[in-house]
Amino acid sequence: MKRPEGFDKAAQQPDPASAKPRRKRGAADSGATGGDSAVSSKKLRASRAPKVSSPTATRAPAPSAAREASTPTAGKKAPRTPRERSRFRLSRAEPSPDVVAKRQLRRAARDRRRAEKAELRRFTRRARTRKYTLLSIAALVAVLLGLIAVAVFSPILALRTVIVDGTNRIDPAEIQAAVETQEGTPLALLDFDAINTELSVFPLIRSYVTEIVPPDTLLVHIVEREPIGSVTIDGVFTLVDPAGITIQESAERIAGVPLIDIGGADTSSPAFAAVTEVLLALPADLRARVESVSATTKDDVSFVLSGVGQRVVWGSASDSARKAALLEALISQRDPAEAGEFDVSAPSNGIFRPS
Missing domain, CATH: 1.20.5 (Single alpha-helices involved in coiled-coils or other helix-helix interfaces)
Structure with a gap:
């Protein structure tokens, strides 16, 4: 039955297992205390009987009660190892500030x-x-x-071949023999000072240029001295270039070049300088016809042409280009077989004097 303070407690049934055998007392005791023993035994059985509640009287435990139930009480031992209990206490302990x-x-x-x-x-x-x-x-x-x-520096790029070009009077084999001391040397380590020393002994070489062609070739480009004529020095015919450098000496007159007569002066004289300037001003075909040229000073240059011996009076070396053009015009107007003298000492007025 529902009352303001809750439902009535159900009647407790006595637990047969928990019932203890009653001790027999004497007649005097049972007679004197019969009523009290009956009342106390009823209360004892009522307290030991299990409580049975109806389905409608069941309540869900409160959250706080559930937490309290899950938390081990101080009187009971928690089912954890010492390490787990330590971790549990540390996890629950709040850190200090x-x-x-x-x-x-x-x-x-x-x-x-x-x-x-x-x-x-x-x-x-x-x-x-x-x-x-x-x-x-x-x-x-x-x-x-x-x-x-x-x-x-590899031996693969060492000098093995020397090629010489530009020579006319010089034998290329002589140049190759002079440079062969460098064979076997790496191209980058060639001693060009030694090559210059070896080639300086050739008077016909005016200049030269070397060119390295990998992997093992050295080209030597030679520029020979061009002879301008031959002079007689102590009875010896000496072939010289325009600078007066001796190219060749011979006991006989050297063919193909004019004979230069400078009156016993040497190749460093003004007369020789005037002669070379005049010869260089002549066209190549006309210079090839010059048999001999003479001068005692720088202002009296004259020469003889091959053939009938036509003579040309040139004078000084000034205006040599105009005189050369005037001489060509005069020669073209005269018979090559006619002997005579061409006078171009005055470049503005050329004269031919028949002999």
């Missing part, structure tokens, strides 16, 4: 270090890129220099 502050400081320090490293990497990115670029270029240059050094 000092511990929280230290954790926050450590976290802030870590964040600051990360931020500083990120900023450092950002500001030094260009420097690192430039450094890597320079290192890459340096490595590439070193590799290239190594390859060049191996190729240059």
Whole structure:
């Protein structure tokens, strides 16, 4: 039955297992205490009987009661090992403010270090890129220099062949023999001073140019001295170039070049300089016809043409180009077989005097 303070408790049934055998008392005791024993035994059986409640009287335990039920009481032993109990107590213990502050400081320090490293990497990115670029270029240059050094100093690029061109009076074999001391030397290590010394003994060589042709060839381009004529020195015919350098000596007159008569002066005299200037001003075909040329001073140059012995009075070496053009015009107007004298000492007025 429902009452204001709750439902009535159900009648408790006596527990047969929990009932204890009653001790027999004497007649005096049972008679004196019969009523009290009956009342106390009823109360004892009512307290030991299980409580049975109706389905409508069942209540759900409160959350606080559930938490209290799940929490081990102080009187009961928790079913955990010592390590688990320690972890359980640490997890439930709230950290102190000092511990929280230290954790926050450590976290802030870590964040600051990360931020500083990120900023450092950002500001030094260009420097690192430039450094890597320079290192890459340096490595590439070193590799290239190594390859060049191996190729240059390798015996594969040693001198084995000498080719000579531009010679007319000089035997190319003599030039090759003079340079053969350099054979077997790497092309990059050729001693050009030694080559110059060897080639300077050839008077016919005016100049030369060397050219390296890999892998093993040296080209020597020779420019020979062009003889301008021959002079007689102590009864010896000496072939000279315009600079007066001796090209060849012979006991007999050298054919193909005019004989120069400068009155016993040497090749450094003004008369020889005037003669060479006049000869160089003549056209090549006309110069080839000159048999002899003479001068005692720089102003009285004259020469004789081959054939009938026509003579040309030139005078000084000034205006040689105009005199050469005037002489060509006069020769074209006269008979080659007619003997006589051409006078072009005055470039504006040429004269032919028949003999």
